[in-house]
Amino acid sequence: MDETSEPSRVPTRLMVDGDTVLALPRHIKLRHDAGRGRWIILAPERVFNPDETAVEVLQRLDGQRSVSEIAEALSQEYQAPLDVVTTDIVAMLQDLTDKGVLIQAKRG
Amino acid sequence: MNEIAPTHVTETAMPDVARIADGQPACETGPDAALCARAPIGMLCELTHRCPLQCPYCSNPVELERANVELTTAEWQDVMRQAAQLGVLQIHLSGGEPTARKDLEEIVRVAAEVGLYTNLITAGVTLTRERLAKLVEVGLDHVQLSVQDVDPENADRIAAYKGGMKKKIEVAGWVKEAGLPLTINCPIHRQNIHNVPRMIEFAVEMGAGRVEIAHVQYYAWALVNRASLMPTKEAFLKAAKQVEEAREKYKGVIVIDAIVPDYYAKFPKPCMGGWARGIVNITPSGRVLPCHAAESIKTLAFDNIKDKPLAEIWLNGAAFQAYRGTSWMKEPCRSCPRKEIDYGGCRCQAFALTGDATNTDPACSLSPLHAQWQAVAEVESHSEPPEFVYRRVGGAAKKLETHNVS
Numbered sequence: 001m002d003e004t005s006e007p008s009r010v011p012t013r014l015m016v017d018g019d020t021v022l023a024l025p026r027h028i029k030l031r032h033d034a035g036r037g038r039w040i041i042l043a044p045e046r047v048f049n050p051d052e053t054a055v056e057v058l059q060r061l062d063g064q065r066s067v068s069e070i071a072e073a074l075s076q077e078y079q080a081p082l083d084v085v086t087t088d089i090v091a092m093l094q095d096l097t098d099k100g101v102l103i104q105a106k107r108g
Numbered sequence: 109m110n111e112i113a114p115t116h117v118t119e120t121a122m123p124d125v126a127r128i129a130d131g132q133p134a135c136e137t138g139p140d141a142a143l144c145a146r147a148p149i150g151m152l153c154e155l156t157h158r159c160p161l162q163c164p165y166c167s168n169p170v171e172l173e174r175a176n177v178e179l180t181t182a183e184w185q186d187v188m189r190q191a192a193q194l195g196v197l198q199i200h201l202s203g204g205e206p207t208a209r210k211d212l213e214e215i216v217r218v219a220a221e222v223g224l225y226t227n228l229i230t231a232g233v234t235l236t237r238e239r240l241a242k243l244v245e246v247g248l249d250h251v252q253l254s255v256q257d258v259d260p261e262n263a264d265r266i267a268a269y270k271g272g273m274k275k276k277i278e279v280a281g282w283v284k285e286a287g288l289p290l291t292i293n294c295p296i297h298r299q300n301i302h303n304v305p306r307m308i309e310f311a312v313e314m315g316a317g318r319v320e321i322a323h324v325q326y327y328a329w330a331l332v333n334r335a336s337l338m339p340t341k342e343a344f345l346k347a348a349k350q351v352e353e354a355r356e357k358y359k360g361v362i363v364i365d366a367i368v369p370d371y372y373a374k375f376p377k378p379c380m381g382g383w384a385r386g387i388v389n390i391t392p393s394g395r396v397l398p399c400h401a402a403e404s405i406k407t408l409a410f411d412n413i414k415d416k417p418l419a420e421i422w423l424n425g426a427a428f429q430a431y432r433g434t435s436w437m438k439e440p441c442r443s444c445p446r447k448e449i450d451y452g453g454c455r456c457q458a459f460a461l462t463g464d465a466t467n468t469d470p471a472c473s474l475s476p477l478h479a480q481w482q483a484v485a486e487v488e489s490h491s492e493p494p495e496f497v498y499r500r501v502g503g504a505a506k507k508l509e510t511h512n513v514s
Contacts, residue, residue, distance in 0.1 A: 011312050011358070011361045011362075012360075012361065013359055013360025013361055014360060015360075025289070026287060027249050027250060027287075027288060027289045029225065029249075031223075033144070033195075033197070034144075035143070035144020035145065035147070035195045036144055036145050036195065037145075040197065041117070042197060042198065042225040042249075044227065044249075044250040044252075044289045044291055044317065044318055045198070045200075045227060045250070045252070045291065045318070046119060047119070047149055047197055047198065048117050048118070048119050049117065049118045049119070050116060050117045051116045051117070051118075053116050054116035054117045057116075088116075092116045092117065095117070096117060097360065098359060098360040098363075099363060100289070100317040100318065100363055
């Protein structure tokens with residue numbers, strides 16, 4: 001078992017906010033599909049198509065940085081208002097968490 | 109899905125259409141980007157038709173393939189390499205019972221090496237902890253475990269297999285212990301539909317990330333057994349409401365995918381997301397099909413992977429080209445605004461019930477057979493269910509011709 005696998009399961013919904021630290025579990029695969037010229041997320045019996053913004057966010061989910069830290073970095077990099085960026089990515093990350101694509105990381 | 113704002117991540121189960129202009133093949137075969145863009149996303153591999161269970165709704169054809177015609181280890185490994193080169197992303201290792209193949213590990217190992225996302229679809233009853241650990245070690249990504257009912261005695265009766273439930277609970281535990289995601293698949297019909305809420309709860313208890321409440325689709329064995337399996341419309345609507353309530357209750361805990369019986373749907377289903385569009389199926393002996401029921405269309409001929417490359421069959425095979433796109437359509441499909449939404453429904457169902465696969469699926473309200481077809485579900489679901497015709501070699505011989513409405 002690896003460090004990102006889920007802890008003993010408590011059946012509650014993970015609510016994503018600025019302090020949440022997320023990670024992609026081992027079985028979720030973010031890949032560039034060269035043949036189709038796009039990024040894909042391979043999940044159990046699902047294929048998701050993240051756009052450029054989503055890929056930028058997902059690549060920063062290293063199990064260390066919080067959602068706020070990622071939002072700040074993106075806000076500076078793209079010179080976009082922090083509150084807009086934060087609202088946008090929290091909604092996206094909540095959606096992906098609900099779909100089982102992201103899990104809470106054990107920070108360490 | 110898509111209920112909230114995020115549009116940064118969309119979901120597709122299909123690739124782009126495989127044919128650019130009607131009547132023309134999409135492109136020549138070859139390992140290039142253009143080819144991948146037209147490739148199927150998923151490949152269903154029926155590794156064997158052998159199975160310890162005898163479920164009366166099995167999706168395998170009633171003419172089961174014998175063990176002595178199955179592809180070899182090397183042939184399946186070659187299929188995996190060809191699939192990855194073509195642009196397939198996910199493979200579904202199914203059967204029969206795929207773990208009946210002693211070389212399953214060797215097939216999974218190659219599939220993982222070439223970058224395919226590997227999904228094992230199993231009844232679990234013959235799996236051991238050691239074998240699952242070995243499969244995980246060689247790269248298995250996901251396990252889908254079938255559950256015939258949450259009531260163990262009823263499950264045993266449905267599958268004609270004793271003691272399955274205890275084993276399935278063990279297997280679910282091993283899957284979680286190995287750190288793999290788990291899907292619980294519950295085939296639903298009139299003899300277990302009253303347990304839908306308990307099935308979802310069971311999946312949550314097992315730690316599954318996903319549960320399929322999959323109403324039986326009436327092809328092959330399920331068509332033979334339709335009168336024993338068809339729920340009443342009232343039972344179906346009640347179960348649909350229970351699924352909606354569970355989705356609310358378990359949001360963020362488990363993903364619930366529901367497949368409905370098209371006898372009670374408003375529109376025909378976009379079968380396979382459109383013929384030869386997103387999914388390819390390979391039978392135990394290597395026949396390459398646009399869907400697992402396609403062999404029921406007796407007017408089609410199918411290529412074998414032993415004779416031709418996968419890409420060539422996918423792009424140019426006669427069975428794939430037969431109903432790809434929309435140019436094969438007759439009225440009322442041809443001028444229908446929904447023709448690229450539901451593709452005229454299911455070709456196998458059109459063939460089974462009208463004798464012509466290019467007719468509109470009787471599931472569509474525009475089909476002249478629609479009212480008669482719906483009446484069948486109404487009558488059968490309110491009649492005393494006959495005994496199951498269990499899935500076994502030769503089991504359906506005498507029942508095959510009895511359920512057509514035409």
